[in-house]
Amino acid sequence: MREIIYIQAGSFANYTGTHFWNAQESYFTYNDDDEPIVNHDLSFEEGRSPQNQPTLCPRLLAFDQKSNFGTLANTNKTDTATDASLNTTWRGGVVRETQDPIPQSEYHARLEGDTEEEGDLARPDPNVRYWSDYSRVFLDRKSIQAIPDAMESTEAGWSVGQELFRRYNEDTELMEGAFRLLVENCDNFQGLQMMHDTATFGGFSHAFLTSFRDEFLKASTLNFSFLSNADPNHAGIDNSLDTKRIINDALCLQSLHQLSDITFPVLNPSRWSTLESTLSQELTYDRNSLYHTSAVISSLVETATLPLRLKGSREDITVIADHLNWRKCSRFGQLGGIVSLPIPATETTFTNLHCNFSTGDEHTVFARRNVTRGLLGQDLTAFDAWCNLSSLQEPLISSIHAPAYPVPTSFPSIFRHTKPTSIRMISSLVTAPSTSIPLTGYARFVEQTARTRRSDGVLMSMGLESDDVKELASALWEIVDGYGNDRMDEGDT
Secondary structure, eight states, rough: OOEEEEEEHHHHHHHHHHHHHHHHHTTOOTTTTTTOSEEEEEEEEEEEEETTTTTEEEEEEEEGGGSSSSGGGGOOHHHHHHHHHHHHOSSOOOOOOOOOOOOHHHHHHHHOOOOOOGGOOOOOOOSSGGGGGGGSSOGGGGEEEEEEEEGGOOOOOOOHHHHHHHHHHHHHHTTTTTTHHHHHHHHHOOOEEEEEEHHHHHHHHHHHHHHHHHHHHTTTTEEEEEOOOOOOTSSOTTTTHHHHHHHHHHHHHHHHHHOOOEEEEEEEGGOOOTTTHHTTBOOOOOTOOHHHHHHHHHHHHHHHHHGGTTTTTTOOOHHHHHHTTTTTSBBOOOOEEEOOSSSSSHHHHHHOEEEEESOOOBBBBBBEEEEESSSOTTHHHHHHHHHHTTTOTTTTTEEEEOOOOOOTTOOOOSSSSOOSEEEEEEEEEOOGGHHHHHHHHHHHHHHHHOOOOOGGHHHHTTTOOOHHHHHHHHHHHHHTTTTOOOOOSOOOO
């Protein structure tokens, strides 16, 4: 068995992860005659429910500020560890102040109150306050890694995030405790599938991956990195907040290029404006809702990585990374696809509705991996015709066809028509020379920042000096050079 450990760090990552795990729960079968399409043991282990009953729990570490966990924060052990630390240094009296418990979520109240859930698909979306409000799986205690709010600002600087990890690791023995236990519960641990927010957990994630690599040098890592809302091509040096976010994103990208086998940067939903005319043909999502936008991304991530979990599949993270990065200098890829294919699907449908959530451009590609959901007969014929528009041939292009994507009752009502129980869709992972376009934007902005004295205050607040930023710019340009010219004819789509 080739178990995967999952890492989620940050609010959007955990919103996305909650949808991801709800989809995994939908694959459970409760009839001996029904064969599940996935190998649950790769992603789940035996754990304990809040009632201390044995149950299947994700092989997961979920990091976020404690205030973002909702009712899950009540089960976290961080407070206990903090109290123990205080008791060793303070000999005076202690007055404990407790807040009122967070009430049960509307969605969970529905689940407990209904014997049949089919009617929930027709109900309006529940009021979602936290990502835990619509979770359908139990998280084991070791999975819940709530960062005390006082230890992190809303957007911690790069060095602050690294220091935050160091202190948290010391206080909770994270790597030697919870993470070590996850690894030891694996028969044959293959690596990490990671999602993280660069704005709030960039430095933290870098420090985590560095610690991980110190011990697991040969383990594979696949990363979905959710970028901040700052656009390096349209931000001014005088905007200190945008400058901080862009430099933080750039530091994350440089870090991931060194530490991750393959990474897929994902645009912040605030930057989906160029995609909305296409997305709106089938979806009616709210771009300002984490609950909605994370559902879109999660369906693409879950579908794209489904071959890692399919029964009988020989795919693993190393196979995916090696396929996409066959040039050995393309460690950044692009995530794209179509959420909710109309009926019938034609070749034109695939051309017109396919969205790229990383750069917006796939004109030329080095390698491509497609996963379709629920396509049959005429749909597959149209899909093949669409694939044939590319000059890319096997083995540089691969396609896997799987059953339709399940839509749990927890999924938001973002469809133009009645909320379905499953959807036909496609998700694609590609490596392409156009990845150099956003990287060039970051390199230019960082280079300009290094030359501008007005940025010294921002750099200082991030724990950086001018020389650090010059080195960052140089590293980014080196990464850009690895992608060559966007007009090179390696293949097109």
